[in-house]
Amino acid sequence: MTTLPGDASALQDDFGDLAPDPGTPAAKAIEGRSLTQIAWTRLKRDKVAMVAMCVVVFMCLLGATASLIAPHLGGGPNLPHTLLIDGDTSLPKGSAGGMDSAHWLGVDPTFGRDLAARVVKGAQWSLLISFAATALTVILGLVAGLLAGYFGGWVDGIVNWLMAVFLAFPVVLFGIALASGVPPHAFGFSYVWLRVTLLIIVIGGFGWAYFGRIVRGQVLTLREKEFVDASRSLGAGELRIVFREIMPNLIAPTLVFASLAIPANILAEAAFSFLGVGIPLPEPSWGGMLNDSLSQYQYDPAYLFVPGLAIFVTVLAFNLFGDGVRDAFDPKAGR
Numbered sequence: 244m245t246t247l248p249g250d251a252s253a254l255q256d257d258f259g260d261l262a263p264d265p266g267t268p269a270a271k272a273i274e275g276r277s278l279t280q281i282a283w284t285r286l287k288r289d290k291v292a293m294v295a296m297c298v299v300v301f302m303c304l305l306g307a308t309a310s311l312i313a314p315h316l317g318g319g320p321n322l323p324h325t326l327l328i329d330g331d332t333s334l335p336k337g338s339a340g341g342m343d344s345a346h347w348l349g350v351d352p353t354f355g356r357d358l359a360a361r362v363v364k365g366a367q368w369s370l371l372i373s374f375a376a377t378a379l380t381v382i383l384g385l386v387a388g389l390l391a392g393y394f395g396g397w398v399d400g401i402v403n404w405l406m407a408v409f410l411a412f413p414v415v416l417f418g419i420a421l422a423s424g425v426p427p428h429a430f431g432f433s434y435v436w437l438r439v440t441l442l443i444i445v446i447g448g449f450g451w452a453y454f455g456r457i458v459r460g461q462v463l464t465l466r467e468k469e470f471v472d473a474s475r476s477l478g479a480g481e482l483r484i485v486f487r488e489i490m491p492n493l494i495a496p497t498l499v500f501a502s503l504a505i506p507a508n509i510l511a512e513a514a515f516s517f518l519g520v521g522i523p524l525p526e527p528s529w530g531g532m533l534n535d536s537l538s539q540y541q542y543d544p545a546y547l548f549v550p551g552l553a554i555f556v557t558v559l560a561f562n563l564f565g566d567g568v569r570d571a572f573d574p575k576a577g578r
Contacts, residue, residue: 282495282571292567298560302366309367317346317357320364320527324355332542340545348549351532352539358549361527366553368522369529372442373508377501379447380454384500385493387451388458389485393466402455409452415514418445422520435526442521446511454500461496465489495572502565506558513554529554 286292305312313320327341328334333353335341340349340358348358391402422441427434465471466489474488515521516530524531532550540547 279494282568286567286571289567289570292564292571295560295563295567298556299564302557302560303370305363306366306370309363313360313364313367316360316363317350318360319357320360321356321525324350324357327355328353334539334543340543340549342545349545351535351546352543356527358532358546361532362529362549362553365522365527365529365532365550366557368439368526369509369512369557372439372446372512373505375443376447376450376508376511377504379443380450380504381497381501383448383451384454384458385497387455389462389489391455392459392462393481393485393489399459402459406452406455409449412449414445414449415518417449418442418515419518419520421445422515434523438521438523442512442515445515446508450504450508454504457496457500458493461493462489465492499565499569499572502561502568506561506565509554509558509561 318324324346327336327346327350329336335350335352335355337343341355342349346357346359348362350357351361387402387406391399418441422438425437425441427437429437432440471484471488474484479487512521513528513530513533516528517534518530519534521530522528529550533547533554536543536547536550
């Protein structure tokens with residue numbers, strides 16, 4: 244059948260049987276996917292990241308419910324079991340640090356406190372401090388980066404100067420001096436919560452500069468985009484442009500940074516506790532347990548191995564999950 248180019252009815256006759264039926268799924272409009280949906284699809288294909296995410300979720304649930312779980316493990320994290328300790332050597336009786344059916348991971352030397360309960364309770368403090376410090380870092384970094392990148396000029400100069408100062412600041416020495424100089428029960432806090440608050444301020448308050456520079460670079464690029472110019476030409480105010488146009492485009496780098504900052508903050512909290520300026524005794528912490536094990540690890544290696552393994556597994560899981568999130572949001576990633 245020969246048809247002329249403008250004969251629409253003839254074209255319909257020739258190709259009508261090839262057109263999809265209006266009721267079939269093929270005829271439905273193609274639905275677009277957001278960046279988060281695309282990233283989640285890519286993340287689900289990454290088997291290593293998904294396994295790491297399961298470990299991360301498990302550790303978060305363990306930390307969130309530690310106050311309920313720890314008291315039922317071997318009598319609790321602070322209950323001594325002197326009958327399980329050899330009076331001559333101050334080491335746990337039996338093999339593998341006193342591991343048995345009642346104390347799955349053994350007990351600590353000298354006091355005989357259950358290691359499983361102390362590790363679980365230590366996870367609560369470690370994750371609480373790392374998450375809170377990361378939130379503080381993200382908030383400060385977003386504010387500083389938005390101000391410097393969007394407004395520029397003298398605002399950019401001042402914020403960049405502050406970033407340089409904070410990046411050069413000796414955080415560890417300042418944390419040691421601050422924790423040692425502040426007396427117990429200052430400002431109306433209990434001693435434990437005072438140390439927790441100081442750790443959050445030191446770890447999170449001095450870590451924002453790096454993220455602030457990342458945000459600043461992103462904002463410098465975004466403020467020159469056409470959609471920002473279009474919003475400004477329609478009469479949108481500065482706050483609307485910042486919160487409705489620029490902020491949504493910072494979600495991806497914020498998630499990536501947060502997923503990689505949490506394990507770094509876990510190590511920072513463990514380092515401060517190891518140095519004796521973190522979670523005070525008798526509250527358990529992973530870094531504090533490592534410090535206690537230094538004088539006895541040759542005779543009781545389980546006491547060193549248990550908290551060390553907890554730190555290693557948690558940090559590794561967060562790092563692998565963070566790498567997966569970064570690859571999922573990166574359109575040039577090869578996964």
